[in-house]
Amino acid sequence: MSDALKIERDAPAQAMPAANSDSAFDIARIRADFPILSREVYGKPLVYLDNGASAQKPRQVLEAMDEIYRRHYSNVHRGVHKLSQEATDAFEAARDKVARFLGAPSSEEIVFARGATEAINLIANSWAQQNLTAGDEIVLTVLEHHANIVPWQLLRDRIGIEIKVVPLEADGSFDMAAFEALLTPRTKLVAVAHISNVLGTLLPVREIVAKAHAVGAKVLLDGCQAVPHMPVEVGKLGCDFYVFSSHKLYGPTGIGVLWAPYDTLLGMAPYQGGGEMIDRVTFEETTYKEPPHRFEAGTPAIVEAVGLGAAIDYLEAIGLDAVAAHEESLLRYATERLTAIDGVTLYGTAREKSAIVSFNVEGAHAHDVGTILDRSGVAVRAGHHCAQPLMDYLDVPATARASFGLYNTRNEVDALAAAVEKVKDFF
Incomplete structure (x- = not known):
């Protein structure tokens, strides 16, 4: 080639x-x-x-994060004192902003992760681990970022799935005919970039989603290169999972987003265990919080979430x-x-x-x-x-x-x- x-x-x-x-x-x-x-x-x-x-x-993001550290910082969700309540309100307000930004029906469908990479790994280790078996197929494209390749190879090595790869047309566009030829009843997931980080190619994601759904497959879109550059509404795209990172969106590093329908999240087991994501713990068993909190073990990226929310405000104002x-x-x-x-x-x-x-x-x-x-x-x-x-x-x-x-x-x-x-x- x-x-x-x-x-x-x-x-x-x-x-x-x-x-x-x-x-x-x-x-x-x-x-x-x-x-x-x-x-x-x-x-x-x-x-x-x-x-x-x-x-x-932008300074608006820097100032929002500085304000939290200077005047409102505390750990979130578990404190009864005023600073904890203020930090919690700011953190959850950021989740609301992300939901609005993506056109999600509810902020309960927004999971904060360390970035898009962790969000994809979460899907691989929770949803895919639960729902795929040996011989099932995942379809990728040749233009994927390593973050949308390696987690699926790790899953393949654990449970014996097959990975198929869609080639490109000569101009770098998505080869729809080749994609259709790869789809079978064993195809369970199609995971593709919304926009290529190397070629800039904007994939025809609505058509990809429709064809994948026709064979019963779910669709994951890596939106890292899309959300800073164009409006994204997950409902109109029709996808089943959408991920992106804050730091490409003029926000801070260390935080990213997974969106999925609430019922999908509700059926997924936790990816990591620890504080914050639990309902009750005994030495015999543990029960977990409802989504999205069951996927956010430990102290979250509190100030970074606020910075992400400020970045969204900034972009939406323009x-x-x-x-x-x-x-x-x-x-x-x-x-x-x-x-x-x-x-x-x-x-x-x-x-x-x-x-x-x-x-x-x-x-x-x-x-x-x-x-x-x-x-x-x-x-x-x-x-x-x-x-x-x-x-x-x-x-x-x-x-x-x-x-x-x-x-x-x-x-x-x-x-x-x-x-x-x-x-x-x-x-």
Whole structure:
């Protein structure tokens, strides 16, 4: 598959329609909210294009977390004193915000985890462990993040399930015909990224869900790359599980979300045991709280949950439709600029894609590209992006990846292109 998903400079990629310009988006006000964007790197203004790995945090998130630590901090749920009640109220208010953000019917369907990785492991070790047996099948795609591959391999090794993998079309889009051919009555779970963290491909998840449900399979969507960039309503998607991490959503690290219907959660055994998730404990047996608390053993990420809630407030105030339009404009412009540079190869040209551009420069390893760009103040990710099977599929050891966020500008795209031009001077 060495030629798959490549785009040379004479064949520009297509982005989703309805782009917007910086002038229609109050970018100056937004950038002023992010303190780190004012710093310099090696004497150059910071151009932060590593949002796919982790996004920067606005002052509104930083201040909300600082306020909890300074004035309201205590452990939650178990205290009768005022600080504990205030911290509990703030923590559960964050859960309410997540439910609203995802269009979930109830906050009782929102489980806080350490991140999307733990959320997927929770599903694998609770729901899948209970409901799958030897010979059952899980369907993934070749573009999955390791977090949506390794837990299923561990489960396979324990109970003998089979893992099937959907290939991609030449432009990096989802191969629907191949997917349909893989579905059988033994298919119990389809677990796919909503948006690829490497190619930016937006998968046709509603159609995937419909076809999976037709054979009786459940569907898990990894929404890490989707929720910062577009509105997500789990009811409209029709999926059975949805996960995402806070730190890509302009919130803090150390917290993520699992959504599933309440009845599904109610039928799942706890993933971890300890305080907070129990109803009653004796040395003979333990009974557990109702969802979501039965899945949140131990002291939770209290302040981080508040930060996540503040990040959701921030995004909703701007409007995710406006964010999506702004980022689509950046994607189109970045694609034009990079495809105009001799020796640059872009990977992934699906028409429906998010603002992620993975590329290589002829004669240069991606790590060298990333290092040279860094000296120009341009921060990109270089490596396999926790998607080694996809790198094997592309027949490359690594790529450089520029991933855009709501605070990025066309001037920063110009800085990226100028820095990429400099790479050729070294090779």
